[in-house]
Amino acid sequence: MSEIPIAPIERIIKKTGAQRVSGDAVYALRNIMEEWAEDIAYKAVRIARHSGRKTINKGDIEVSI
Amino acid sequence: MSEIPIAPIERIIKKTGAQRVSGDAVYALRNIMEEWAEDIAYKAVRIARHSGRKTINKGDIEVSI
Numbered sequence: 001m002s003e004i005p006i007a008p009i010e011r012i013i014k015k016t017g018a019q020r021v022s023g024d025a026v027y028a029l030r031n032i033m034e035e036w037a038e039d040i041a042y043k044a045v046r047i048a049r050h051s052g053r054k055t056i057n058k059g060d061i062e063v064s065i
Numbered sequence: 066m067s068e069i070p071i072a073p074i075e076r077i078i079k080k081t082g083a084q085r086v087s088g089d090a091v092y093a094l095r096n097i098m099e100e101w102a103e104d105i106a107y108k109a110v111r112i113a114r115h116s117g118r119k120t121i122n123k124g125d126i127e128v129s130i
Contacts, residue, residue, distance in 0.1 A: 003073035003080075009102065011068050013121060016106040018113070020120040028126040029105060033098055037074065040094060041081040048083070055085040056078060061093040 004030050004037075040064045069095050069102075105129045 009030045013021045041056075043064035048056050074095045078086045106121075108129035113121050 003076050004069060005073065008068035008070065012099065012102045013106040013109070015068075016103060017110045018106070018121045022120055022122045024123040025109070025121050025126045028123045029102060029109075032105075032126075032130055033102055034077065036101065037077045037094060037098055038081060040097075041078040041083070044078070044090070045082045055087055056083045056090050057087045058089040058093045061090045061097075065097055 002030065002034060004034055006030060009033070067095065067099060069099055071095060074098070 006026055010021055010026045013026065013029065040061060041064075044056050044060035047060045047063060048054070071091055075086055075091045078091065078094065105126060106129075109121050109125035112125045112128060113119070
């Protein structure tokens with residue numbers, strides 16, 4: 001299921017000021033991000049389909065957030 | 066600023082049933098995901114600091130979602 005790699009998520013957490021980050025904290029953030037992305041993508045696909053388009057465009061994503 | 070790579074985001078959108086995805090749709094989803102991740106990470110860092118810990122753990126992430 002998981003698509004998003006772990007290393008970028010760890011970098012994001014460290015950039016916000018964390019000195020150390022546990023491995024399961026990184027996985028927890030990665031997993032919730034992936035769920036959000038899937039929810040938004042699913043809505044965007046339905047909106048594009050409803051509009052008779054096969055291509056998901058930026059507006060489909062924006063109205064699904 | 067951007068840490069999350071584009072290819073996994075495109076795969077997530079395609080897995081939800083999209084036949085085609087425009088490039089700017091992928092970037093739009095990536096950018097909002099990155100903003101969310103930063104917001105959560107920032108809260109988690111503050112919670113850990115408030116608890117006198119230097120390590121961000123899974124619970125810090127979970128209460129920040």
